[in-house]
Amino acid sequence: MSLKVYLAGPEVFLANAREQLDRKIALTRAAGLVPLSPGDLAIPPQPTKRQLGHAISDIDERLMNDADAIIANLTPYHGLSADTGTCFELGYMCARGKIAYGYTNVLADLRTRAISYYDGQIHVDAAGRLRGADGLMIEDVDMADNLMMQGGIERRGGQVIVHDAVPEALYTDTTAFEICLRLLSDRAAAKT
């Protein structure tokens, strides 16, 4: 039986969302896996915006419940870190004991991005912790994003693949995604 993979990421927000989701869906099938993608199911019309939000949340959770694994696109989005919806979904899948992989299209790790966010105005406090000019601690554990995410993935035997995409292809480059597909597919093959 083929592994069902939930494809999490900020692609749903792209101007060419449908095209990019379809590319990822096709690549997943080509790897011998079954894609479950947000946007797969039509959302019935809702009386309010808030209820529309609930309907999408409900459908995406159902897709995740049905999936065996997640590949989370953790490329930074609207800030220092990954898309928050994707982070929620990664936590959701880790809690359900599903297989988890992640990737980012930005080479710089969280520490490096934070230093750049603070324009280098950082310091080490008395306890040896790296802090920004505003006093907030910079996570410094050799990871691409917050340790709950990369820790959640790696502690379950998954990997976070880091790729240096050109800025124009930040959300469309599928190099790292395809590596995740290969790793997942090999893992599924090893089990059978």
Added chain:
Amino acid sequence: MSLKVYLAGPEVFLANAREQLDRKIALTRAAGLVPLSPGDLAIPPQPTKRQLGHAISDIDERLMNDADAIIANLTPYHGLSADTGTCFELGYMCARGKIAYGYTNVLADLRTRAISYYDGQIHVDAAGRLRGADGLMIEDVDMADNLMMQGGIERRGGQVIVHDAVPEALYTDTTAFEICLRLLSDRAAAKT
């Protein structure tokens, strides 16, 4: 039996983290609830930074497994949206069927913050979707943050409390947190 509440949020990164975590712990106890807080347990020394990250991830997941509920501080952090570790934790707890509440100390909803992020350079596309100057869609479902989070909370009977804190108290104002405690405590009382 008192409800055990996992206290998720970016407070761990504050310069006065211990003090702020202790304030939230004391408030939780005062509400008749049992606080489980990241930072409660000492992390044994680890050979590498990455392994330290794994050790913290492991301990925080154990605390969550032990908790009956989560209160997530979704105040924007290092960007448009909430702290990504907190989002992971909220998804984790929703997946486990725990009670979930959230709050933010920023009054402006995600749509309003996104419009400000784009300096008002936004447009409506042919399908009626709000988009930033870079073409990325602005989520417009009357919520404080990404719909997976607020949807996950509200669909499980929880609430996201929005409070307008002064900038100096963005991460330390506990007004909204205390409302969440009261709601949780009332809910626990109604069940017994």
